Amino acid sequence: MKLTFLGATETVTGAKYLLEEGNTKILLDCGLFQGQKDLRLRNWQQLDVDPRNIGTLILSHAHIDHSGYIPLLVKRGFHGTIYATPATYDLCSILLPDTAYLQEEEAAYANKLRFSKHTPALPLYNVEDAKRSLQFFKTVPLKKSVRLDSKISFCFREAGHILGACMVEIKTPTMKFLYSGDLGRRKPLLHRAADRIKEADYLILESTYGDRIHETENPKDHLARVINTTYQQGGTLLIPSFAVGRSQIILYLLQQLKKERRIPHLPIYLNSPLAINATEIFLNHPKDHVLSAEESKGLTDGVRFIRTTDESKWLNSQEAPSIIISASGMAAGGRILHHLRSKLPDPRNTVLFVGYQPSGTRGDALLRGKEFIKIFGMEVAVRAKIERIDTLSAHADYTEILDWLKSFKRPPLTTFIVHGESGAAHTLAETITREMGWKCVVPKYEESFGL
Template identity: 50%
Template sequence: MELTFLGATGTVTGSKYLLKSGDKQILVDCGLFQGLKQLRLRNWAKLPVNPAQIDAVVLTHAHIDHSGYLPVLVKNGFAGKVYCSEGTADLCKIMLPDSAHLQEEEAEYANRRGFSKHNPALPLYTQEDAENTLKLLMPVSFEQDVDLGDGLTLRLSPNGHILGSAFVRIHDKKTSVLFSGDIGRSNDILMRPPVRIKQADYLLIESTYGNRRHERDDPQVKLAAIINKTVSRKGVLVIPVFAVGRAQELLYYIHLLKASCAIAGDTPVYLNSPMAVDATEIFNLYHGEHRLSAEQCRALFSTAHVVNSIEQSKALNEAKGPMIILSASGMASGGRVVHHLKAFVTNARNTILFVGFQAAGTRGAAMLDGAESIKIHGEYIPVRAHVELISNLSAHADYSEILDWLGGFEAPPKKTFIVHGEPVAADAMRRHIEEKLHWRVVMPEYLQTVQLT
């Protein structure tokens, strides 16, 4: 086997790993680069491998930094199967067309307002490209061996990050490789914990929180305090959320807070993300993967007013507080939340609350670093609103939780590759594994190729 790292090295985005075995070429994950401009430019660069020569793609999960490059791959000639869990397939059916729609919408907006350096500004891919991609999805069940041909076998195991998310294990008759994807948490309020894996010859492990431990405090307490302070100022609380995972978790927490009278029950809550609405409906189809009952799933829908149309979204920007708005994307890098930031970030009565990891180069990261202004649609908008973070709502395991999960291996892998982390976090994860487990650890570089023997 030969493994080439086409993404998620030195960054938490752009996950792509090319695995070669004999004449077979398998791409594990196919994500978009996000954040810093030099990373985003890679989305437009020619892929180092001809998409038409890739035999199959395997997805760990549906988040755009793991699946969002698929339509580009298809547009440029890929015609093989895209293997994934059933939940991931259902989520991709809403996420990839939505991603294409946002790109078309942003290109049209840039052309209409004239703030792009490109004339005309073009989307990376279209909704037609996304629809063509969906035809290639091949859902497979968890814990079932799937024949990829030429002696290669695939197995997916639940990893607890979001609906459908999986550990990906590929092996031939001699060697096995395990791709962690994004690892979930053992005590998540929604998702069931990641399954234990006992053996792999080679391991790729994520390191998003390789240098941090999540706070052990109950996030409900801090969330209630932030909501109540904003409501007391008659302000607007804007929460950028990932449409899959964090949106559902926040809705459930707000439901619990209202039910316990920890926050005012009449404070209006708006869910302004069509994709999050669709994802919440899918959530109700996979009770085996999460902890909520059917009744608790219904509570998610009753907690918020659903914002459907663009007109309704625009009207929210003219509304007065107090109110709570949940809107995608989670790093404020695109979607309807960008327009809400533009409307509300300039007022000191309001609060912007981040509840997930913010990659370098995103508006979320800039605001948490204390930026006095953020760039939106070609102009700089002053930041006067309160900026808050609840870090322990993340769907990623921290380094101590990952170390605990790694303790389930019966023997060390021959090599463990640290991926999906910014440089400081990835290096810290390396150090933790070397010092605590005494495993052989490697930090691969972008486009590096290694032999797995």
């Protein structure tokens, strides 16, 4: 078998791993490159493999850095089967068209203001392409073995990362192969923990937090502190949040803080049609999360959903203290940009990041203390307080990864370290080799290995 790394090598986006055995070509994940420009440009290049020849795509979860290239793969000729869990399919059915829409919007806006160096600016794919790609999905529940041909079968295992997220276990008569997907925390807030795996001959392992340990402060305490400080200043708390996963965690923590009367009564807005839909999908899959029926029912109590653009504009004009949760989580696009443009120049406000910000994103620039950032081609002064809660991450830190690896009864022949910035990937590889004696490799972009 041959394994080629077509993304998420020494970076956290663009996850795509190609397995080839004779004429059988299986793609694991199909993510979009995001962040720095040189990475984003890779989305425009032709893949190293002709999409028409890929028969199977197995999707670990719905996050765009794992699924966002699917419409382009289909546009470029893929007509095989896309396997995903039912919750992942539901999430993709809102995330992929939304990603297309954002690209169309951004291209249209760039063309209108003529700030793009490309004339005209183009989206990678449009909403039609995204919707068309959904017809290739076939849903498979966790733990059900699926035969792909006479020799190869696969099975989804719990990953503990976000709704519907899984690891992918592939078996042939002579080999067992495991792809970790994105590996969740030891004790996820909303989901079951990742399945413990006993053996694999080859392992592809993520390393987002391969060189870091999550802070230990209780995220609820931290959130309460930020809310109360901002409220006392008469400011608005702006939470750029990923629509899927993080927004539901924030709603859950706010629900608990309100119940415990630890925060003042102030308006809470969920200003993202996508996050609203994702919350509904979350509630539609009660077996895929751990909230009780009562907790699920109360998740959106007292939260005002902002669906239309007019409502969003109205919200942006409000001065009274409030909490606004809006997407995208990296401030890469979406309604959050309008809120940032209006709220960043006022020192009473706080912007609270609740997720990982890869280098090159606006979120990263803000956390690094930049005094001005560019939004819609204009420089915006940053006077609001910039905060982050690191403990809500849906990714295991390196101590949790090592702990999870300890369930293996024997070392894999090779462990490939992916989905981490260069420093994180190499540090994790060295740590695993030092502490467990395993052979680890940090693959390069488009590098291939014989298994």
